[in-house]
Amino acid sequence: MIFQRSGWVAGGLVLALAGCSGGASEQPRVVTASAPQVQIRDLFVLGAEPPAELAPGSEAAVYGTLVARMGGPGDRLVAVTSPDFVAVSFIQGGTIALPAGKSVSLNTGGGSKVVLKGLRNAAPGGTSTTLRLRFERAGEMTERVRIVARQGRYRTFSNAPAGTSPPA
Structure with a gap:
């Protein structure tokens, strides 16, 4: 299976993992990371409501907050x-x-600004996936x-909208 329940990799970045793993009442771990130009806070992929899992072919919403460092020219997320x-x-x-210096949430209030397309294999909540975020300046x-099950405080987050299509 592609997804792993452990093995958090930072690729040279500083990671601060928040929360605990375990039962439904505990908070799952989400990623916070920094590079010289960009900080990523509370990054996660929204999974299905238990006991369901994301099915092959599914779309999945990515949530978190991005911040370009103060004093710089700002940046732009160009691909995930x-x-x-x-x-x-x-x-x-x-x-x-x-x-520069402003927090930008991926949450629109009605969903995420970033949606992954075409899941290769089933993915239950609690597993993880690798994301590559490409920025215009930071690289x-x-x-x-973590793929976070849509339960508890994560129940209020919207799933990926059906039929999301890339811009023309």
């Missing part, structure tokens, strides 16, 4: 990919601007992130 998904992700608006950051 995962080897566990067939297609390049959909980014609402094509790219996401990151003004690429690769993070191993």
